[in-house]
Amino acid sequence: MPAIKMAITLLCLAATTVAGAQQYSSGNRKAVRHFEKAIELLQRADLSRAEQALYAAIEADTTFAEAHLQLADMMMERHTYPAAVEHYRAFLRHDKRHKRWHEDALRNIGLARFRINALANPVAFNPVNLGEAVNSADDEYLPAITADGATLIFTRRSPRTATTTAHTPEEEDFYICRLDSEGRWSHAQRMEPPVNTTDNEGAQCISYDGRIMIFTACGRRDGAGRCDLYQSVWHSDRWGKPRNMGPAINTGNWESQPSLSADGQTLFFVSDRPGGYGGTDIWMSRRVDGEWGTPVNLGPVINTAGHEAGPFIHYDGRTLYFSSTGHPGMGGSDLFVSRLQDDGSWSEPENLGYPVNTEGDESRLVVSADGRTAYFASDQLGGYGKNDIYRFELPEPVRAAEMQCPVEIVSADTLSVGQHVTLENIFFKSGSAKLYEESFVELDKVAELLQLHPALRIELEGHTDNVGDEQANQLLSEQRAKAAYDYLRKRGIDPARISYRGYGESQPVSSNDTEEGRRQNRRTVFTIIEK
Template sequence: MRFISLLFLLFFATITAFAQNGQYTSTDKQAISHFAEANRLMDERLFDEAIVELNKAIAEDSKFVEAHIQLADLSRRKRDHKAAIEHYRKAITLNADFNRAVYLKLGEIEVSEAQYVQAKQHLQKYLTFNNITLQNMAYAQKLIGDCDFSVEAIKNPVAFKPMNIGTGVNSADDEYMPVATADESTLIFTRKINDNEDFYKSEKKDGKWQAATYLSSNINTPNYNEGAQSISQDGHYLFFTGCNRPDGRGKCDIYIAQKHGDDWGKPVGINPPVNTGAWESQPSISADGRTLYFVSNKAGGLGGYDIWKTNLTDNGWTEPENLGPSINTPYDEQSPFIHPDDNTLYFCSNGWPGLGNKDLFVSRLDANGKWQKPENLGYPINSSGDENGLTLTAQGNYAFFSSNKLQGSGGFDIYMFEMPQKARPKLVTYVKGKVIDAKTKQPLEADIEIIDLERNRDVYRDYSGEHDGGFLATLTSGKNYGLNISRSGYLFYSENFSLVGQVPKSPFNIEVELSPIEVGKKVVLRNIFFDTNKYNLKPESKAELAKLIQFMNENPTVRIEISGHTDNMGNDDLNKVLSENRAKEVYNYLIKDKVPAGRLVYKGYGETQPIADNNTENGRQLNRRTEFKIVAQ
């Protein structure tokens, strides 16, 4: 905290003033001489030498209050909390009202050492003093809130069994900031070697992470640090932080790199208004690739470091928006991770009630698109130390994190643990596919669209890989999705994934054969919907109809037959009439959207052209369909 550092300096100034005025709690000349020498050494920033002199002063006079406080301050600077607590407490014992700042400093350290009962007592004592600043008062009250929360959290621990993910990833060096693709086939993480941070990747084979390899010389650099990354769910885009680069706009900026085949392209810094002269870092990209969350200390925030977001439009990234007081506090919020459900945000904070320092939190969007009050992930996931850098698998049942407190391979290692049910995101599955030419069987780069049919809104839009034809996108349970795959010169492909009222048992793996436009070729329109025994188009059909209209506009010489089909249930004649009425409804819709009637015909086939077994419900469902067929080019 910046104001605590200021308090630290002001207190040194207070001690120095005592030295100048000769007002000490000790009259021992040798003790005072050592104390004065310590002050001189501190002015020269020779802190280790100053500690030696202060210990000598206390050896001469164990009741020298100023020396105990000065030694506690220096011990705190060196993160020797045990010594700092010892000397602050000694100073209080010798003179309870000597300096009120001691209680705030001592309470802060006791919180960080999980000594919550003692911390609360000292912080409450601090608040009894007159003329303390509003800022320090607020901080003391915040720490008391941490104490109260922590005592209850420890009484009600959550399940936490961290598992080291293995020597394929972890080494004697530091490994941290892990992120995985949605299918958990690839893990990208940061490894620190000789103070240089670079990206490495590991592939999963037979359930085990394989030996990590250097990610790419196009991204990693020998002279600058790369870290705090986010990978798109399909593994095609990497958002990361680069600091002090020649092309940077501030100390740290956000960069994007795109995968090409087995390697990555050169990264490009995001233009303003995202990257600025401030500190922009720790990006997390939403599953649809349209919202980027990141951390910045730019002007307009609520605290030191805040979480912001920007949206991708046809004109680039929008002006960043602060997530506001539902997420950010007057303190620090960092390490955002937006889960692939695009509804659940994990982050770390030292502003919300926690167990000390930075804790991990989760917040969810409500029905109005507002972030709810963050929930602490609980003890012992959180501790009195710093917890950060949490990411989750797409399915949300496991989390990755890094720690140097557990017995690993050395330094920081990467671990997994099962996320408690209460803290899990919405259920998510994924569709993983490959697009090939129906004739040559060669991979194709094609436009991939996944649409939330109820809202008629894209939730994923990208291209299949130009080298392997692959794509991967996440799907949140509870929704009805349409998939459209298209490429110029080919018939488009249509598929439906209905996750309403059901939990997906496994991901969807598909291989899509796109057929060149030829007379006689057909496309099943799997996202044209009618109510049972009716022929009025349901609103969820709009996205598919728009795709068909786009196809007709892009291929102005093509003529098609729209056909309706039913299963074999019910009266044959009625089925034929129903199928024809449904085909005619689609025909009329296209004409209303200015597709020339001369390019369209419609026909109902009833139950006469089944494509699946009518003896099963799944087969009958496939037979109830709308198609179009190329009748002329």
């Protein structure tokens, strides 16, 4: 949170009003003369002499409220926080004219005290540069990492080599690295089209398994606003064509910086759309039956009159890291953590501490599945170029809960003939047997399971809720099971090893009297026929 600079605006206005001591709290002509000299010096950016003149004004009249206020602002800018507190308190004691500034003075006192405490109690912070395989002389930033810690995707900004519709001298593209068995990152490779284009792409997140990427692109023909969110899905050996996430997510404003929950059902992102609390806010959308719902603002506990950005929802689904200029911090934007409470509210954000946060801008971090290691970008730690990507061990109080690396759908060793396995992330368009692209990720896992275990035979089952005509539901369930069957055949699975069947609404697993029950009944399952 930046300090509120009250005095310069107030006193520059005062200096242009009717001349004379009556415009100030002090009637001491010598004090006023020193004070007006200080204002003149400030307008010329001669800060050292202006400070001397302010001290002279206060020496002539210790109750000169405006001089205390101006000096307090200068001390905040200089990071001399104890002196800033002293002069803000003097302003509050002696001022009778400028009540509208009292709330801001109190806020700055709180901010100064926060910084005094943070500087006196630094947290452990030992950032490690990820090395020249990842970083270069260009800008690297906004890292995203898979839950197993083995794949890193980040944005690199470099000089533009071709003329494009972006009309900018630099281009932003995605680069990818993989961790080898000895814990070393492979040399960063530029991701191929269609994810990267000749225009700018950036601010991405990656799903826990590395198969879905959501990112920001600006100024595209299919965009709704200045910048939109797009999604690309991994198809066995390539990334699919990115598609705009549609009007439920994107507006005519600015959407960016996504973060996807581990189960793929909740999306956090940043927007300056109407309905927020400040410049940019963090919003959240939940997916139901493959459709993203209307985003909701995270509310005033998280969002402020400043700018919130860079959300990262940890794999535990409850720990949110983000940056803010509105919560008490060291200056610029700081990094914070908040936790989802049992009642659905967010806890009061906690600053990650100094020197993780500095007087500069800290924009975003992502955290490993075990909650211990954070990855972030900085231009304040030396390195190979401007912004480089680093890792560091998070202090214990701000760690997320440890999560085991997500496993595949099932292990063949635990399967038994007749066992039913529900596929959690199979989505169809409403009333249709057309698969959403995200469903390919789950079906790819089934294909991999079958390829690894050639003796397995399965039956794919489609189930519906009881809404609508029973015969229509029966037909729809058969068509949906066949859609999954057809996809597995395209993946090279022998049709003799897979079959399909629709059960309509005949085998509910929950009550059809509630929306949640109906959602559970709309499902795709596979059953082990032979092992």
